[in-house]
Amino acid sequence: MQSYTKENLEEIRQRINDIAIKSGRDSSSIKLLAVSKGFPVKIILEAYNCGQRCFGENRVQELESKASLLPKDIEWHLIGHLQGNKAVKAIEYASWIHSVDSETLLHRLDRLAQEKNKIPKILLEVNISGEENKYGLTPEAVEACARTAKACQNLKFVGLMTMAPYNVDEKQLSEIFSKLRMLRDNLEEKLEIQLQELSMGMSSDYPIAIAEGATIVRIGTAIFGNRLIRN
Ligand SMILES: *Cc1c(COP(=O)(O)O)cnc(C)c1O
Numbered sequence: 001m002q003s004y005t006k007e008n009l010e011e012i013r014q015r016i017n018d019i020a021i022k023s024g025r026d027s028s029s030i031k032l033l034a035v036s037k038g039f040p041v042k043i044i045l046e047a048y049n050c051g052q053r054c055f056g057e058n059r060v061q062e063l064e065s066k067a068s069l070l071p072k073d074i075e076w077h078l079i080g081h082l083q084g085n086k087a088v089k090a091i092e093y094a095s096w097i098h099s100v101d102s103e104t105l106l107h108r109l110d111r112l113a114q115e116k117n118k119i120p121k122i123l124l125e126v127n128i129s130g131e132e133n134k135y136g137l138t139p140e141a142v143e144a145c146a147r148t149a150k151a152c153q154n155l156k157f158v159g160l161m162t163m164a165p166y167n168v169d170e171k172q173l174s175e176i177f178s179k180l181r182m183l184r185d186n187l188e189e190k191l192e193i194q195l196q197e198l199s200m201g202m203s204s205d206y207p208i209a210i211a212e213g214a215t216i217v218r219i220g221t222a223i224f225g226n227r228l229i230r231n
Contacts (some may be wrong), residue, residue: 003043003046004225005043005046005047005050005223005224006046006050008222008223008224008225009034009047009050009052009223010050012032012219012222012223013032015207016030016032016206016210016217019207019210019211020210022211023210023211025210025213029215030210030214030215030216030217031054031215031216031217032052032054032217032219033054033055033056033077033079033199033216033217033218033219034047034052034054034055034056034219034220034223034224035055035056035057035058035079035202035218035219035220035223035224036055036056036057036066036220036224037056037057037058037059037062037080037220037227038220038227039224039227041066041069041070043224044066044070045070047223047224048070048071048074053073053074053075054074054075054077055074055075055076055077056076056077056078056079056098056218056220057076057077057078057079057080057094058078058079058080058081058099059080060078060082060086060089060090060093061086061089063076063078063089063090063093063094064089064092064093067093075095075096076093076094076095076096077094077095077096077097077098077216077218078090078093078094078096078097078098078099079098079099079161079199079218080099081099081101081135082097082099082100082105084104084105084108087105087108087109087112088112088116090109091109091112091113091116091118091120092116092118094120095118095120095121096120096121096122096123097109097120097121097122097123098122098123098125098161098199098216098218099123099125099135099136099161100122100123100124100125100145100149101124101125101135101136101137101145102137102145103144103145103148106122106145106148106149106152106155107148107152109122109152109154109155110152110153110154110155111154113154113155114153114154118154119154119155119156120155120156121155121156121158121197122149122155122156122157122158123157123158123159123160123161123197123199124137124142124145124146124149124157124159124160124161125137125160125161125162125163126138126139126142126160126161126162126180126183127162128162128164128176128179128180128183129162129164129165129168129176131165134163136161136162136163139179139183142160142183142187143187143190143191146187146191147191150191150193157193157195158195158196158197159184159195159196159197159198159199159215160180160183160184160187160195160197160198160199161198161199161200161216162176162177162180162199162200163200163202164176164177164200164202164205164209166204170208173205173208173209174208174211174212177198177200177201177208177209177212177213177214178212178213180198180200180212181198181212181213184198196215197215197216198213198214198215198216199214199215199216199218200212200214200216200217201214201217201218201219202217202218202219202220202221203219203220203221203222203223204221206219206222
C-alpha cells in the first residue's frame, strides 16, 4: 500500500505555520504531536525519518510495546484515559501525560515518579463540552485538582487538555477551545503558576484550536490515514 506519511506531515507542518502567522503567533510555540495509536512501528518510523520526534498513544500497553522497539530519542505522550493500575508503565514510558483527571491519580503518579526518579510533564484533562461519554474533569472541578497538581513535587504540571465533540460546528469549536484557554488563564492567576500548554485540536479541528491558542495539536488520521480500528 502506498504511504503518504511524508507528504501529509509536510502539508500539516506548512498549515500549522500558515495558521500561526495568520493568528499572530510564533509557530515554534506549537508542537505537532503525531498520534500513532493503531499504526504499526514501520509507519511510525516513516514519520520519524521525516524528523518527527513527538508521538502520542492512548493505551499504555501499546505505548510500551512500541516504545521498546523504537528509537530512544522519541518523546512519548500518553493521551488516553489512564487507569491507576497502569500508572507505573505510563511513568516508565511516557514523558508527557495529557489525560490526568483525578487527585487520586495525581497522588499515585507523584509517588511512582519519585520511585522511578522521573519528573513527567502532566496536563489535566477537562471535559469542556459536558458530553457524558467523555473523560475529564468538569470545569468546576479543575481548580482543586490543579492545586494538588501544583503541590506534587515529582510531577511538572504544565497545562490543560481537552477533546472537542465531533458533531459540532466551527463556532462551537472555537467556544470550547477558548473556554479551555480562559480556564488556563484563570488558574495561572489564581494559583500563581505558569501553565504554558494547551493540548487541543485533532485532525478535523486543529486549525481552529491553533487560532484559539493551542500549543500542542494531537493529529493522527491526517498524518497516517484512517485507522482500521477506531480507538
Ligand atoms: C485518537 C486521538 C487523537 C487524534 O485523532 P485524529 O482524529 O486521528 O487526529 C487526538 N487525541 C486523542 C485523545 C485521541 O485519542
